Amino acid sequence: MxxxxxxYSLGAHPQIMKALSDTNLIHSTGYGKDPYCDEAKELIKARLGRSDVDIHFLMGGTQVNLTAMSAFLRPHHAIIAADSAHICVHETGAIEATGHKVISCPSPDGKIQPSQIEEAYLLHKDEHMVKPKLVYISNTTEVGTVYNKDELQALRSMCDKYGLYLYADGARLGCALTAPGCSLTLEDMAQLTDAFYIGGTKNGALFGEALVITRPELMEDFRYHIKQRGGMMAKGRLLGIQFGELFRDNLxxxxxxxxxxxxxxxxxxxxxxxxxxxxxxxxxxxxxxxxxxxxxxxxxxxxxxxxxxxxxxxxxxxxxxxxxxxxxxxxxxxxxx
Amino acid sequence: MxxxxxxYSLGAHPQIMKALSDTNLIHSTGYGKDPYCDEAKELIKARLGRSDVDIHFLMGGTQVNLTAMSAFLRPHHAIIAADSAHICVHETGAIEATGHKVISCPSPDGKIQPSQIEEAYLLHKDEHMVKPKLVYISNTTEVGTVYNKDELQALRSMCDKYGLYLYADGARLGCALTAPGCSLTLEDMAQLTDAFYIGGTKNGALFGEALVITRPELMEDFRYHIKQRGGMMAKGRLLGIQFGELFRDNLxxxxxxxxxxxxxxxxxxxxxxxxxxxxxxxxxxxxxxxxxxxxxxxxxxxxxxxxxxxxxxxxxxxxxxxxxxxxxxxxxxxxxx
Amino acid sequence: MxxxxxxYSLGAHPQIMKALSDTNLIHSTGYGKDPYCDEAKELIKARLGRSDVDIHFLMGGTQVNLTAMSAFLRPHHAIIAADSAHICVHETGAIEATGHKVISCPSPDGKIQPSQIEEAYLLHKDEHMVKPKLVYISNTTEVGTVYNKDELQALRSMCDKYGLYLYADGARLGCALTAPGCSLTLEDMAQLTDAFYIGGTKNGALFGEALVITRPELMEDFRYHIKQRGGMMAKGRLLGIQFGELFRDNLxxxxxxxxxxxxxxxxxxxxxxxxxxxxxxxxxxxxxxxxxxxxxxxxxxxxxxxxxxxxxxxxxxxxxxxxxxxxxxxxxxxxxx
Amino acid sequence: MxxxxxxYSLGAHPQIMKALSDTNLIHSTGYGKDPYCDEAKELIKARLGRSDVDIHFLMGGTQVNLTAMSAFLRPHHAIIAADSAHICVHETGAIEATGHKVISCPSPDGKIQPSQIEEAYLLHKDEHMVKPKLVYISNTTEVGTVYNKDELQALRSMCDKYGLYLYADGARLGCALTAPGCSLTLEDMAQLTDAFYIGGTKNGALFGEALVITRPELMEDFRYHIKQRGGMMAKGRLLGIQFGELFRDNLxxxxxxxxxxxxxxxxxxxxxxxxxxxxxxxxxxxxxxxxxxxxxxxxxxxxxxxxxxxxxxxxxxxxxxxxxxxxxxxxxxxxxx
CATH class of the missing domain: 3.90.1150.10 (Aspartate Aminotransferase, domain 1)
Structure with a gap:
């Protein structure tokens, strides 16, 4: 065959599996407060050239999406997304289950256009409708396309115009940033979004995603939300060990x-x-x-x-x-x- | 030191880590629909002497608890639990976040008494109050005590008297069932509860819990709930491989x-x-x-x-x-x- | 002017206001358990030719919609509705706030077609997606159009084919049923839907809607849901008095x-x-x-x-x-x- | 008898019923944006000696409580209340249904003590537990007792010490403030709480409660929450007319x-x-x-x-x-x- x-039909890249095996019988603190997670966060921050971001490791994409967006939003806030977005289609209403409407915009290529954001925002004009507050994009999109730097800047500008957060689902962010001809870098992701995640599960990890929050007002008490939504691993170090391998060098x-x-x-x-x-x-x-x-x-x-x-x-x-x-x-x- | x-300060038992390594580069279907999960379920069913139960593997205890109970209950249903219960204290309101009140009963030894269930049930007498529908116990409890078979039978009888479900959090079920002098068996757990989980994270697995649903009416569409709450692993086989090791022999x-x-x-x-x-x-x-x-x-x-x-x-x-x-x-x- | x-820019029809005044200083039981509500329910049941339905009075349309649908559905269930539906547009995400996704279908005339239901149902094929379970229609629709009997029967058949509930928002049901040439009757509404409401606020009442539940499995414990969602009036008789006037004769x-x-x-x-x-x-x-x-x-x-x-x-x-x-x-x- | x-076994005070009748056939804007609501808000503000508060009229107590507290809190926030509090006992888990845990404190006289707030706050020390953020009191309490000014000041100080909001359920606030020997005034309520409501239903109105929000950060977008929770009356003027009568003079x-x-x-x-x-x-x-x-x-x-x-x-x-x-x-x- x-x-x-x-x-995600294989396990982890052998280097990651080896790191998990090598550290297996070492004691460490639970719930992500261990040296492996600390190191991995520092490695990612170094790569981002930023020390002022918050990084949290979670177990899977749907979990990151629902935890982050429900933490960021108030009950009347809605999310704008492409109609092919993972949260619109393939997460069994996980976002709605936390109380938020997802406003979907037609998108043959999986990408959302600044004009669609504007249109969706302006259609929702008073308290009889939800209030759009966050734009969700995936990069790569669900059909493999990518945003280049210009496009992400244009989304950022539109979000700033209307006071919207910009959040990027990076389940396949590695493939997006290394796509032939792609002008976007990991640093750009941190600069242009308010939060995004670096997908591990589909890029060599056994499992795990690294959420990066760049906007200070979204950082407060985030660990409470991870715990409340069931995403805080007792052996959180498993995530730190994996992301350490992925970001120590260039893996x-x-x-x-x-x-x-x-x-x-x-x-x-x-x-x-x-x-x-x-x-x-x-x-x-x-x-x-x-x-x-x-x-x-x-x-x-x-x-x-x-x-x-x-x-x-x-x-x-x-x-x-x-x-x-x-x-x-x-x-x-x-x-x- | x-x-x-x-x-949970170590990784996994070496046999489990070895199994994960050995299978690492084999392709398999995602989301728990793989041969490893199938085998592990069969092994557990054999141990239970039951083929009519549903088994689902999830990643952690809070995740199992919130997914199962929110799937089992209607919005006005409440849960009765000891005041020291994990869901009352140490899950950051995960149950309430799915919309359900937890009614807590004082318990110096972590166990709930049948009379407390009755009292709580009878106090809630009309539609101005929540309707108690599920009793949550932990075995071992959060302070290490265990239920023996008589005690669990008494809880079951009381639950039957008032049409309540009985759910057991088995984060440390292994230690409960092998406690010196404990008369309770895994078969009993399946017979006396409507659902319970077999904790792996604190008993040698890298992570993972096996939820066993024994009451047919609670089984329908359960995988939707796992996905919606963010608990469906892309590489679900990781859970099957681990529980296979734990239950193939006597590990x-x-x-x-x-x-x-x-x-x-x-x-x-x-x-x-x-x-x-x-x-x-x-x-x-x-x-x-x-x-x-x-x-x-x-x-x-x-x-x-x-x-x-x-x-x-x-x-x-x-x-x-x-x-x-x-x-x-x-x-x-x-x-x- | x-x-x-x-x-809804006026108060109530004078006959209703008079009835409220006439009964103002009579004591009665609270929370809708009064003789006025009892009588009004009987009058509506007589009009429906049905004694096997449950009737509940609530204060407004959004309240009825969110209370009923959240009571009827399990967390993974979704609603299918026209994109112009009140719940899609003008209820500030009230349905999503109870945890359910609304799947919207394009509809220039405010009506949903059986084929759209089928298409939406078939698109949602596994546990990675929500499970459609209820079809929401408005009659009249938000643009004043109405369903005739043939159309409602066709929707009913399609719902039966896929095990879906059919729910009708009747904020303007009076105008729908008395529209020139309309073949649909109130009895038909009860026969062809699983639940619907008879709107009072926009048809002469000061406020109030009468929810009719015809499907037995949806009836259980409904008053708990009314209370939990904030819709149980202390002076529930106000609703009974009004619906008594509306349905005693032909008002x-x-x-x-x-x-x-x-x-x-x-x-x-x-x-x-x-x-x-x-x-x-x-x-x-x-x-x-x-x-x-x-x-x-x-x-x-x-x-x-x-x-x-x-x-x-x-x-x-x-x-x-x-x-x-x-x-x-x-x-x-x-x-x- | x-x-x-x-x-609440009678209708409204005759003066209120008369006002409703007198205005019945006058057209006005819907959803509480009418001159009656405007006037009533001004009358209450004048009574409070404050122009910097936000006032919203809702239909009933449970509705106000669930709408206000879910609007004020983030998902991990919990409420501290006396165990006899209406939200703990008699609202069918309405608060939990919006996702928040209510931490209850034993209270034989229905009142909560500052020391209980401190104790509850300090017990919740990290992200494995909910984060207490709001103290709920009722005045009068559910057993008819009242807070005097000293007591409310002490609660306020304790809330300030730990960054907690103070919210008062005033279903029977009239009786509290006019209790023999009570030193507390309506102005004090506005000064010492972050939000409270003035109950109409149990004090002469046909129905209706006036929520007063005094803390600026809690005011933003509040009307969205009223609509989302089903509490925005089409004929909102009914509430304004009633509160106008209650507060124009001394009624x-x-x-x-x-x-x-x-x-x-x-x-x-x-x-x-x-x-x-x-x-x-x-x-x-x-x-x-x-x-x-x-x-x-x-x-x-x-x-x-x-x-x-x-x-x-x-x-x-x-x-x-x-x-x-x-x-x-x-x-x-x-x-x-």
């Missing part, structure tokens, strides 16, 4: 770059075969449109995800590469195709 | 028995020194009352938790043994004391 | 028919003037498209609501008649226009 | 003084008969301890509420006077007793 089904970015690189190989192969794509993704998720006959053929040897129909005779499928995909696998896929 | 501070109970055994040694040593205890715990948490001078002396070589004052000159401290505590450590502690 | 701004329908009748007069006048409408409403809300110059002229003598722009030079306004609108006022408006 | 069962205080006066008469009569009381209430709720035989005798001619047993042979009952109780009724009761 060739696995192109997602970026986080190397792994992402590798995933993107194998995706480029895959993409070129597909384009060479004359296939088109649902959307032009420069990162590790590709959405080729294939004849149904081809899709059925693939199904026998390849693990992938069905995405949507494309007329009667063709379908969009999702192919995902990861830190664990090797070039030979991609070549084998292309040969098989 | 001698570590008697808690049962879960062996580790708990070891923790209890070292606690007995510790307890006997303390009693030999003439010290008394806040409560008589037969499990891995001990609460000796020590002169403040002794406590300060200990602080230099021993990691433990301050519990509460006991008059002006003495204090209660908490000492905890675990699967990782060895007898030599206990002897060293007693010598140092 | 000519008031065509809404149907409820007479008032609605009057509102519709004056709206027909108004509509004919506007059509005679060559004006078009945003949507073809047979009830007491009309949405004519007028040149901006005309709108500004009206503003000096007429109270109405601006609705939306219609290109650069015209606007849609909302004109509303009520039980208190007299024909002479309409004629005066038309003359002034 | 002699009615001493509660202070609010006159009615309360009358209720207290008849209670004194009643209390003296009971004391003359040698009866004792559960608690010494100076206001319109009395809790005499009567032999069960006497209670049964009363039941035939008097409407009252059973409160609790007082041993095997006696019971506490609750007798309540109101603006509508006349002296002759009290005398008749005493004769019958």
């Amino acid at each position: 060739i696995y192109l089904i997602n970026d 986080y970015f190397d792994l992402a770059r590798h995933a993107n690189g194998t995706a480029v190989l895959l993409k070129n192969g597909l384009m060479g075969g004359g296939y088109e794509f649902l959307v032009d993704s420069p990162t590790n998720q590709l959405f080729p449109i294939l004849p149904n006959m081809v899709v059925d053929h693939l199904r026998q040897q390849v693990a992938f995800e069905d995405w949507q129909a494309a007329g009667d005779r063709a379908s969009v499928i999702r192919l995902v590469t990861s830190w664990g995909t090797d070039e030979e696998e991609v070549m084998e896929f292309l040969r098989y195709l | 001698i570590y008697l501070i808690n049962d 879960y109970f062996d580790l708990a028995r070891h923790a209890n055994g070292t606690a007995v040694l510790l307890k006997n040593g303390l009693m030999g020194g003439g010290y008394e205890f806040l409560v008589d715990s037969p499990t891995n948490q001990l609460f000796p009352i020590l002169p403040n001078m002794v406590v300060d002396h200990l602080r230099q070589q021993v990691a433990f938790e301050d519990w509460q004052a006991a008059g002006d000159r003495a204090s209660v401290i908490r000492l905890v043994t675990s699967w990782g505590t060895d007898e030599e450590e206990v002897m060293e502690f007693l010598r140092y004391l | 000519i008031y065509l701004i809404n149907d 409820y329908f007479d008032l609605a028919r009057h509102a519709n009748g004056t709206a027909v007069l108004l509509k004919n006048g506007l059509m005679g003037g060559g004006y078009e409408f945003l949507v073809d409403s047979p009830t007491n809300q009309l949405f004519p498209i007028l040149p901006n110059m005309v709108v500004d002229h009206l503003r000096q003598q007429v109270a109405f609501e601006d609705w939306q722009a219609a290109g650069d030079r015209a606007s849609v306004i909302r004109l509303v008649t009520s039980w208190g609108t007299d024909e002479e006022e309409v004629m005066e408006f038309l003359r002034y226009l | 002699i009615y001493l069962i509660n202070d 609010y205080f006159d009615l309360a003084r009358h209720a207290n006066g008849t209670a004194v008469l009643l209390k003296n009569g009971l004391m003359g008969g040698g009866y004792e009381f559960l608690v010494d209430s100076p206001t319109n709720q009395l809790f005499p301890i009567l032999p069960n035989m006497v209670v049964d005798h009363l039941r035939q001619q008097v409407a009252f509420e059973d409160w609790q047993a007082a041993g095997d042979r006696a019971s506490v009952i609750r007798l309540v006077t109101s603006w509508g109780t006349d002296e002759e009724e009290v005398m008749e009761f005493l004769r019958y007793l």
Whole structure:
């Protein structure tokens, strides 16, 4: 079987697994107040060039999203997001379960436009409607596209115009920042958003996400919210150990770059075969449109995800590469195709 | 340093860590729909002698508690619990955050009495008050005491009398079931409660708890709730792999028995020194009352938790043994004391 | 000033105000357990030809909606509604504040189609997404249109197909059921929905809505939910007295028919003037498209609501008649226009 | 029948009913943005000697409590209250339903002591527990006792010491402020609390409560919360008209003084008969301890509420006077007793 089904079907990158094993029998303080978490936070701060941010490690993306946004907002506040946003579609109403409406904007490419923010904000004009207060973006988006620096600056300006927070879901942030031609850096993320998270689960960690809060007013008492929402690990050090490995040297970015690189190989192969794509993704998720006959053929040897129909005779499928995909696998896929 | 501070200051039992390493580079399906989870569920069901229960793996205790109880209850339902219950004190209002009141009953030994359930139920007599619907117990309790089979049967009868669910928090269930003289078995837990969880985090796992739902009406759509509350791991197999190790043979109970055994040694040593205890715990948490001078002396070589004052000159401290505590450590502690 | 701004700018119909005055100094039991509420419930049940329904009186529409739907649903359940639905737009996220996502479907005429329900239901296919469980409709809709019996039956069939509840917001139910040519009756509402409310506030009452629950499984403990959400009036009889007047004879329908009748007069006048409408409403809300110059002229003598722009030079306004609108006022408006 | 069962078994004071009738057929703006509400707010502000407060009219006590406190608090914040507090006992978990834990303190006389606040605050020491942020008091309390100025100042000081908000439930504030010997004034309430409400429902209004917010940081966007929680009346003027009558001259205080006066008469009569009381209430709720035989005798001619047993042979009952109780009724009761 060739696995192109997602970026979480393996365990952790071996270096991370080794670090977990090596530290396994050392005692440390619980709940994230251990030296591993401290070091990992310092490493990330150094990478951001910022000492004035707050960093918290949590276990998964939905958990970070619901904990952060419910902590940041008052009950009447709403979130503006693309209609394909993970929080709109694939988190089982986790945000609404904390009491907040998500206002969705149509987005064929997974990205939200400044003009959509403005329009959504202005439509909500009085106390008979929710009050938009936070813009949620994903980078990479759910269809693999990325924001470049100009685009993020434009979102930031629009948010500032209307007093909105800007929050970025970075489940695949590594792939976004290392995408070919991407002008955005991790420092930019910290400068242009009020909070964002650095995804570990889909980028080489066993599990774990690092939430970075840059806006001081959103920092107060955040650990209370982690605990209240069930996200405070007794053995919090597991998260610190992993992020220490990812950010001590360049592992986080190397792994992402590798995933993107194998995706480029895959993409070129597909384009060479004359296939088109649902959307032009420069990162590790590709959405080729294939004849149904081809899709059925693939199904026998390849693990992938069905995405949507494309007329009667063709379908969009999702192919995902990861830190664990090797070039030979991609070549084998292309040969098989 | 001698570590008697808690049962989660180490990583995982080496056998578990090895299993995680050994499977690390094998692809599997996400979100707990993998063969490891399937096997672990079968192993636990076999141990329970039941095939008609639902088992779900989650990441931590607060997460299990809030997910399960909010899934089981309607908005006007309340929970009855001992005032020392973890959900009353140490989960940052996680239950209330899902909308439910917790009615607390005074309990010096951490256990709730059938008469307290009856009294609480009868006090809430009409729609101007919440409607009690679920009784929460912890076994072991937060002060290390355990329910024997008679006691659990009595709680069950009272719950049946008033149509209440019985839910058991088993963060330290292993230590409860292997406590010296304890008449209660895992099969009993399944028979006498409507849902309970088997704690892994404090009993040798890196992290993870196994929720067992025995009452059919509480089973429907439970995975939706796990996802909505942020508890569905992308790499859910990590939980299955761990519980597979714990329940394939007897590891879960062996580790708990070891923790209890070292606690007995510790307890006997303390009693030999003439010290008394806040409560008589037969499990891995001990609460000796020590002169403040002794406590300060200990602080230099021993990691433990301050519990509460006991008059002006003495204090209660908490000492905890675990699967990782060895007898030599206990002897060293007693010598140092 | 000519008031065509809404149907709640006056107090109550004089007969209702008289009944409130006449009973003012009589003692009665609190919280809706009084003879007035009992009688009013019987009168409505008689009108429905049903003794097996539950009726509850509440104070306002948002309150009924949030109380009923949060009582009916489990946390992972979502609601399907037209995008113009009151709960989607004008209730400040009241439904989401109780934890539930509202899935909105595009609807130019305020009505939801069976095919939209099916599509929304089928899109939500697993536990990573919310589970649609209830369909919300308004009748009349927010733009004055109505469902006829065929349409409601079709919605009912679709709901049955997928195990969905059907709930109708009847803030303006009187106008819906008395609309010219409308084939739907109050009995039909009870037969075809699982719950609906009969709006009083906008149909002659000082305030108050009567929720009718027809599906037995939704009835249990409903008064707890009313109290918990802040909707149980100490002097609940005020609601019973009003609904007694509305349903003892034919007042409820007479008032609605009057509102519709004056709206027909108004509509004919506007059509005679060559004006078009945003949507073809047979009830007491009309949405004519007028040149901006005309709108500004009206503003000096007429109270109405601006609705939306219609290109650069015209606007849609909302004109509303009520039980208190007299024909002479309409004629005066038309003359002034 | 002699009615001493509660202070909401009648309608409104005739002057209020008349005002509602007189204005019934006048058009006005909806949702509380009408001249009646404006005038009533000005009248209350004049009485408070403050122009810098925000006033909002809502329909009932539970609604005010849940709307205000959920608007004021962040998700991890908890409320400290006496265990007899209305929000602890008789609001069906309305506060918890908005996500907040209520920490209850034992209180035989319904009042909370500054030392209890301090103790509760200090017990909650880190992020594993909720963070107390607001102190809730009722004045009068649920057992008719009142806070004098010294006591309220002491609570204020303690709240300031720990950064807590002080909120007062004034369902029976009129009776508290006009209690014999009470040193507290309405101005003091505004000066010493961060928010409180002036109860109308139990003091002569048909329904309605006036929330006064004095702390600027709690004012922002409050109308959104009223709407979201279902408390914004379409015909909001009904509340303004009533509070206009209550505060244009002295009606609010006159009615309360009358209720207290008849209670004194009643209390003296009971004391003359040698009866004792559960608690010494100076206001319109009395809790005499009567032999069960006497209670049964009363039941035939008097409407009252059973409160609790007082041993095997006696019971506490609750007798309540109101603006509508006349002296002759009290005398008749005493004769019958």
